[in-house]
Amino acid sequence: VYSPNTGLSPQSVNKFMVDSTCLDYLWRNPYHGRYRFGRHWWLSYDGSRAFVDTGITFSLSEDQTTDMQVQGHFAAITETNPHTWISQSAQGDHQIAGLKPDTSNITLYSWPYLMPTSTIPFPVPSDPRATNPSPQQVHFADDGRLYTVGKYGQSGELWGVGYIEFN
Numbered sequence: 001v002y003s004p005n006t007g008l009s010p011q012s013v014n015k016f017m018v019d020s021t022c023l024d025y026l027w028r029n030p031y032h033g034r035y036r037f038g039r040h041w042w043l044s045y046d047g048s049r050a051f052v053d054t055g056i057t058f059s060l061s062e063d064q065t066t067d068m069q070v071q072g073h074f075a076a077i078t079e080t081n082p083h084t085w086i087s088q089s090a091q092g093d094h095q096i097a098g099l100k101p102d103t104s105n106i107t108l109y110s111w112p113y114l115m116p117t118s119t120i121p122f123p124v125p126s127d128p129r130a131t132n133p134s135p136q137q138v139h140f141a142d143d144g145r146l147y148t149v150g151k152y153g154q155s156g157e158l159w160g161v162g163y164i165e166f167n
Contacts, residue, residue: 053082
């Protein structure tokens with residue numbers, strides 16, 4: 001279990017082992033206080049990396065010498081404009097889809113270099129009440145589609161689920 005400590009300064013991440021009877025402290029990340037670890041973490045399709053909302057990507061490993069090493073940064077992400085959701089495809093080129101709060105577009109990133117490759121508009125249902133899209137989540141599925149969840153309407157009273165197919 002990775003436990004980011006983001007409420008205190010300096011920020012850090014601790015790793016614990018959980019078994020059936022107790023929680024054992026294993027180690028702390030090697031960058032104690034050097035990075036902002038964000039509030040939200042998502043795992044890569046193969047579990048080898050953690051994507052952090054602040055744009056940092058860390059390695060995940062059972063070996064302390066290779067665990068929590070910085071593997072890269074998402075381009076164009078800042079601490080004041082973090083991701084609100086990230087998902088990675090388990091198929092093909094393993095592209096990554098990210099949502100940020102300042103846009104209603106989905107940004108696609110390359111793997112493993114985390115460079116933006118394109119943006120696509122967040123789908124809006126054909127319901128006439130579906131105005132002011134507020135993207136909430138994106139999820140790559142095993143069928144290669146990118147499923148979306150969003151709120152719509154003046155006060156977010158309408159929820160919509162959609163998908164995007166890639167050729």
